[in-house]
Amino acid sequence: MKKVVFSVVAALAVSAGAPAFAADMPAKAPNVAPAPPPSPWDIAFGSALMTDYIFRGVTQSAHHPSVAAYIEPRYNINPNWQLYVGVAGESIKFANNAAAEVDFYGGVRATFGPLVLDAGLWEYYYPGGNCYGGGVLGPPDPACLAALPNGNVAKSVASFYEVYGKATYTWTDWAFGANFYWSPNFLNLGADGEYLSGTIKFTAPEKMALGPFGWYLSGEFGRQWLGTSDAFYGNNIYPNGIPEPSYNTWNVGLGFTWKVFTLDLRYSDTDLSKAECNAFTSDPRAPLSASFVTPINQGLGTSAGGSNWCGARFVAKLSADLTLGSLK
Secondary structure, three states: OHHHHHHHHOOOOOOHOOOHHHHHOOOOOOOOOOOHHHHHHHHEEEEEEEEEEEEEEEEEOOOOEEEEEEEEEEEEEEOOEEEEEEEEEEOOOOOOOOOOOEEEEEEEEEEOOOEEEEEEEEEEOOOOOOOEOOOOOOOOOOEEOOOOOOOEOOOOOEEEEEEEEEEEEEEEEEEEEEEEEEEOOOHOOOOEEEEEEEEEEEEOHHHHOOOHHHEEEEEEEEEEOOOOOOOHHOOOOOOOOOOOOOOOEEEOOOOOEEOOOOEEEEEEOOOOOOOHHHHHOOOOOOOOOOHHEOOOOOOOOOOOOOOOOOOOOOEEEEEHHHHHHHHH
């Protein structure tokens, strides 16, 4: 009898220490391949429709509506450094009747916490322009048509490039920016140009959203410095070129956002007089008056044009901006 008891006890002990059947064991986690790292490449693109194309306070579309579009491939070296190139286009109305503005640009962006730095080169290309009024102070230029009816002149080529540096610092819902651009030949006037501006933007937090719409307030104040033009734009007082007028410009606006769309409502202005604006832009439709004659704005001698291309303007702009990465 004792042998039977010991045998049962031994059997129970062995069975307790033995491995369980497969049906009773926990299932092993399936082998899952690790997710591939995100691609360092992305592409930003977008388009816009605006009631006026204003560039540093001056209309580029003769106060007419303009359309724009861009595409910008990007390469992220790491989370802090990004390389980019881009092509953009805008419809314009210049004094030389150029067909359009085509922009080629590229640079590098660096992010250090709330600080973003951006530096690069921007080429503004204006194909299809005509030359008006060559040889005002000398023999006529056979490559040019007659001067414009109000006496203004314009080169066939207005293309130029700028190098730039920008910085933006974000603090809570506020962003503060500084921008600097330099060109050795601004708008192909023969004059160098420097532009310095400061920006501020308040982006409303989610709790302040207007239903499905986000919104922001922003503004900019800038100074455009210009040197002396070449002899093409010279007059009897300045035969070797006029001192192009430097000026201040500012804008302030309210924007509404919904998904990839932005509606920006903005007021823009400069401190250029109508006479200075005419000398700078060669506005072909600037009305003539003796009161607009100045040392740099000679016009037809007894009268000269006075342009509103640099005056106060309200602009509405509807744009869409997105990236390929956001579509995945």
